[in-house]
Amino acid sequence: MHIVLVQMTVKPESLADFERVLLHNARESVAKDPGCLRFDVSQSKDDPLTWVIHEVYDREEAHAAHRQSAHFAAFNDVAATAVVDRRVIKCKGRHIT
Numbered sequence: 001m002h003i004v005l006v007q008m009t010v011k012p013e014s015l016a017d018f019e020r021v022l023l024h025n026a027r028e029s030v031a032k033d034p035g036c037l038r039f040d041v042s043q044s045k046d047d048p049l050t051w052v053i054h055e056v057y058d059r060e061e062a063h064a065a066h067r068q069s070a071h072f073a074a075f076n077d078v079a080a081t082a083v084v085d086r087r088v089i090k091c092k093g094r095h096i097t
Contacts, residue, residue, distance in 0.1 A: 001037070001093030002060040006053045006086065014082030015049065021078045022051065028071035029055070035062025056093070 010018045026039040035058040044050035057063045066072055 002057040002063050003091040003093055004053075004055040004057075004063060005089040005091065006055075008051045008053075008079070008083045008087075009047075009085040010049050010051065010082045011084055012049060014078070017078050018051075018082040019043075021075045022053070025071045025075035026053070028069070029066055032071070033062065033066045033069060035059055036066060 022041060026041050029036045029039045036055070037058055038054070038056035040054040042052045042054075044052070055063065055066075057066070
């Protein structure tokens with residue numbers, strides 16, 4: 001599995017637009033992107049300008065294809081000016097049985 005964790009901080013004046021496109025991207029990803037198993041969106045309780053997304057794909061190529069989608073492009077257009085800080089961590093899924 002290919003897992004992507006992203007922490008982002010957004011400008012206060014961009015919060016509503018950012019939330020709208022982020023949630024749309026998450027819904028469309030799970031519904032339409034082959035290989036997207038999960039796309040969780042969380043907002044910090046302490047700082048509503050801080051967001052964390054947790055994306056799970058069955059393979060790295062599925063994530064690459066997601067980044068070519070129209071819903072990702074729409075998100076990225078808004079994020080380009082809304083996000084002031086971003087940290088991305090790419091992981092391999094590990095399971096203990």
